[in-house]
Amino acid sequence: MNILNFPERKKGREAIVMVTCYDYTMARIVADSAIDMILVGDSAAMVMHGHDTTLPISVDEMAMHVRAVRRGAPETFVVADLPFLATRKGLEAAMDAVEAVMKAGASAVKIEGIEGQADLVRHIVASGVPVMGHLGLTPQAVNQLGGFRVQGRSEDDRARLMREARECQAAGCFALVLECVPESLAEAITRSLDIVTIGIGAGDRTDGQVLVMHDLLGLTDGFKPKFVRQYMDGRAQVCQALDQYASDVRERAFPAPEERYAG
Template sequence: MKTTIQTIQCKKNQEKITAITAYDSLFASLFDTQVDIILIGDSLNMSFGGKKDTLSITLEEMIYHTKAVCRGAKKSFIITDMPFGTYATPKTAVKNALKIYQKTNADAIKIEGGQQRCKTISSIVQEGIAVVAHIGLMPQFVRSEGGYKIKGKNDTEAKILLEDAMILQEAGACMIVLEGIRSDVAACISKNLHIPTIGIGSGLQCDGQILVWSDLFGFFQQFKPKFVRQYLNGAELIQEALQKYIFDIKSSQFPSMEESY
């Protein structure tokens, strides 16, 4: 059965929500029967495209990868990131959100920003498109903020984050991603909202958790963020298998007669 926004929202205070990123049909199909949510994150610009941040990815690239994920995932709730610059104004945001909905089978779009996105979210929702909000550490703001910085470190920041979350909920957001927020502040936000929160680096009390798949499975080797738990040493396993493959070719052990026509 297809996971819907109602399915996700009913899990709040009942069952933890599971989410992971995916960028292609193959991995989406592997994750599909296991997780509630698959996010086509603009993180693909870094983990898939090798760029230093998320800012240069285009709407067309996001649509391409969303189509691929939707071909592989039939059950999970699919969320697509709106790239940097594609929702600068409510009118632009609606136009681009409609394009994503028309060209893909995504269930929702996600945009970064606090209460300044209130009108934008409301305008998109009025067009029949589900919107996931994203507050706290926002990767699309990395240049303007001078790096990746934890949020909610003082009472003023904590108050603003709670206000942001409440206003975005009122504007029509169906859930909110809380990234890089001090855990007690994220817990307070989650407690005060009636929509689910999905945490990344924001502590245990969020209604669900998400990680980038290449972090989760140990394929990204440059560094490991504090909030990441690696469940597999994927890079090492791939490299070991590749060496065996190379050895078998060079030693004429592959292909065998059974593997030949």
């Protein structure tokens, strides 16, 4: 998958599959799978570092995760999130952040929101860096949104998101993530744009889908968003393996004779 494939996939109505990934080991597995592309999301702040929101992660930490993923998936298209406020400190600081994640191995960057950032997106694109937009529920604005809530329910919000989607395209975004918006709105936006849309909690009428790796593998516990489908009970399986290991050690069943060195 490369940047030139996205218009072809939209024209051919071939769904694009994206998953988050943050480390070398999982990236190697993704690279051997049928997944099209990886998002090194700022969701790493939550699933890898234990924070309640995506806000605490830094540019340096994002670059670290990108480097690890790129080592594990050297041929995969990798999109890196620009973290909270990275694009709001002026052009120089924003470009420093872009440089950090791109030199770490990203194929493109993702920026939440477009209001007040259209010129920056144009500058980044003109600098040779593909930009993926992100509208709807933008987790970096969780405090302003009053929590992780569905967006675009009112007519005013629908009109605003439609306008912002077109602004993302006009600014040069090659793709757009639509998060937690009504299916009808996601479909209308998808039909109105020439660029691809990637949905998460936006129904099945977008040009592709993205899920957080830890959610789809069932590695997380507690709150489970409506839009998440768990494809395995990973947490239970890992716990079972660890319990079996602990039992084998305590019963002196591990290591077995064939797992020891004689001498």
